[in-house]
Amino acid sequence: MSRTQTALYVFCAVLACTPLSCSKHEGPARTIKVVMKKYSIEPAEIHVRQGENVVLEVTTTDVQHGFDVPDLNVSESIQPGMTATFRLPTGRKGNFTVECGVICGPRHDQMRGKVVVD
Numbered sequence: 001m002s003r004t005q006t007a008l009y010v011f012c013a014v015l016a017c018t019p020l021s022c023s024k025h026e027g028p029a030r031t032i033k034v035v036m037k038k039y040s041i042e043p044a045e046i047h048v049r050q051g052e053n054v055v056l057e058v059t060t061t062d063v064q065h066g067f068d069v070p071d072l073n074v075s076e077s078i079q080p081g082m083t084a085t086f087r088l089p090t091g092r093k094g095n096f097t098v099e100c101g102v103i104c105g106p107r108h109d110q111m112r113g114k115v116v117v118d
């Protein structure tokens, strides 16, 4: 093999190993739709596997809410008429509380959910 051929071979080998195919995440992203409204988060429990590639699509059916998971450093504003799309960190096993980040009414404190990574 000439030097050029060798260089080309290495180049192609590197190309074939794109960041996606070499990602530690398992396969393409799983999308989970979440709906927030006074005063609930649906689904109330989001179950994922550790290291799973998960994208959340969060909407609200009434007023503005916030999708906050303090222990995962997630804090997303959920605006009426819009879909907030973001990746859910799944690197750490555990139960993580989801709470509404916007005081949206008298029972705002009851807007709770849970992310379970196992």
Ligand SMILES: [Cu+2]
Pocket (backbone or CB within 6 Å): 064, 065, 066, 100, 101, 102, 103, 104, 105, 108, 111
């Ligand atoms: Cu709220």
